[in-house]
Amino acid sequence: MTITYEWRGDVDNTALNQLHAEGFGGPAGQTDWRARLQRHSLGWVCAWEDHRLVGFVNIAWDGGVHAFALDTVVAGRNRSNGVGAALLGVAAEQCRAAGCEWLHVDFEEHLRPFYFDACGFGETTAGLLAL
Template sequence: MITYEWRGRFDNGEVNVLHAEGFEHRVLDDDWWGQVNRHSLGWVCARQEGALVGFVNVAWDGAVHAFVLDTLVAGPVRRQGVGRELVARATEGARAAGCEWLHVDFDEHLRSFYFDSCGFRPTDAGLIAL
């Protein structure tokens, strides 16, 4: 059974491992706990038997816009609805905080996930690579 918690406790190491797996890079030593507590509206942790198997960060502008970042699901539980539930819980958290918009950007291969599974709709947007 997988449980989900808005603003759940986590260890930096477990998010770093999950992030490395999800974005295919070496494990870093980032301070996720400090980062989300300073800059985020909230986050959702998914756990199975105590192990972190999913995570999503919800950044915001301090007013009505929230942003889904770093949707991560461990390999063994992918394609079981964990990502969809993480985003659903993030949506609920942003709505409860009074946000009016929830934004996401993503690579092309995730289009079906965000549009078909999570209910986002396409919009015009711009991006400058820095």
């Protein structure tokens, strides 16, 4: 298995909607990822295995020093092989290169070992308001 990683890679809406459906459950949506990413993101990382999208993370930002990892997803057959950590590693490098000082992420409790141990994020206090 050879995985390649691409910053701001060409996103196929259908493939990304299918990957999201697999990763987060539910049917494939009809999100126009290209438009969303171009409008709101510093960048994104695509993981490819033989021209097949097997991983993705979106990096939104405030236009300054704060970047935010969103929508991290890896295809089921590629999980637990370091793909997710590599996605976030590439994202962190690119955020640094863009002048960001912080990369934020929020996650569900069961993902704590992934983000803290595999990816090197530190624990912070944060708030969340359901809208």
